[in-house]
Amino acid sequence: MEKEPLLSIKNVVKHFDISGGFLEQIRFRNGRFSREQTVVRAVNNVSFDIKKGETVSVVGESGCGKSTLARSVIRLYPPNSGQVLYEGKRIDNLDNNAMKPYRTKMQMVFQDPYSSLNPRMSVFETLEEPIRFHNPGISRSDAADRVTEVMKQVGVDPDWRTRFPHEFSGGQRQRISIARALAVDPEFIVADEPIAALDVSIQAQILNLMMDLQDEHGLTYMFISHDLSVVEHISTNVAVMYLGTLCEFAETETLYSNPRHPYTRALLSAIPKLGKKDMDHVKLTGDVPTPIQLPPGCVFHGRCPYADERCRTEIPRLTVLDDGSRVACHGVEEDRISP
Numbered sequence: 190m191e192k193e194p195l196l197s198i199k200n201v202v203k204h205f206d207i208s209g210g211f212l213e214q215i216r217f218r219n220g221r222f223s224r225e226q227t228v229v230r231a232v233n234n235v236s237f238d239i240k241k242g243e244t245v246s247v248v249g250e251s252g253c254g255k256s257t258l259a260r261s262v263i264r265l266y267p268p269n270s271g272q273v274l275y276e277g278k279r280i281d282n283l284d285n286n287a288m289k290p291y292r293t294k295m296q297m298v299f300q301d302p303y304s305s306l307n308p309r310m311s312v313f314e315t316l317e318e319p320i321r322f323h324n325p326g327i328s329r330s331d332a333a334d335r336v337t338e339v340m341k342q343v344g345v346d347p348d349w350r351t352r353f354p355h356e357f358s359g360g361q362r363q364r365i366s367i368a369r370a371l372a373v374d375p376e377f378i379v380a381d382e383p384i385a386a387l388d389v390s391i392q393a394q395i396l397n398l399m400m401d402l403q404d405e406h407g408l409t410y411m412f413i414s415h416d417l418s419v420v421e422h423i424s425t426n427v428a429v430m431y432l433g434t435l436c437e438f439a440e441t442e443t444l445y446s447n448p449r450h451p452y453t454r455a456l457l458s459a460i461p462k463l464g465k466k467d468m469d470h471v472k473l474t475g476d477v478p479t480p481i482q483l484p485p486g487c488v489f490h491g492r493c494p495y496a497d498e499r500c501r502t503e504i505p506r507l508t509v510l511d512d513g514s515r516v517a518c519h520g521v522e523e524d525r526i527s528p
Contacts, residue, residue: 194238195409201271203232203261230480231257233433244410246420249430255413259379263295293323296370300382302362306354312365313350319372339368360391381413417460421445429453432488433480439514449516451493495520
């Protein structure tokens, strides 16, 4: 029997109005004044499910909306429209008080451990704060025991609890950030490029730690990354985004062995492969459009070698293929692009 989704993202849209004040919106065109708003269309009608125990990775170029989607899912950014459901219950429309029970279930690990930790708080204070906030009746000794427990789980010596963030390396700080997320015993963790700011030698350690914690605690991850080699190693399913739009969603093995969307093929062809000198690298032409003025039709048509008139005028919808993959591409739907 197929598992029910732990988290469902349904047609989520997140736009940012960067127009500024009233006077900054005034434009003089064709002999008259008008008011124009400037909107960044960061996420546009994205939908997919994450099942319990899975790791769903979201990939794409910088600026494609990965982090915005992650923060919209966890309600750091309220979506403009669409729905986010946790265990079948809608949470995107809840106020702060109604969201409190979900804050213990859903946590986030940020990209930069240098800025995500308060430099004025010791490790103990950093880890104790969420424990005491979400468990107001807990005793100080029990909270201290929980701090010790999570520090051991992430491989940080509990004797260092009185130290401050500047006394740790980048990898140790990220372990502390993971410990802070674990402190309230969550079920679902959004990891927003958690290894991008770390040395290569440390990245594998943090990845292995996250995978071990997933096995021990039954965690579910939404993993944001631009490193496709890492994504292949850690993921159950992969969501490919381009300019705020979901292009393809598939199981990891299926996506890496048989990518269907032209953009996915271009991304995977850019992965360096040892021992292969003549790689079939797909070179995309043109520039990435701005999310302030999205192109009509398929957002990828200006760089796609298979684009036709329909691609330039009609927005493609996600189509379910025989292998279970979902692809938003007219060329794939019409069998113009071979598997």
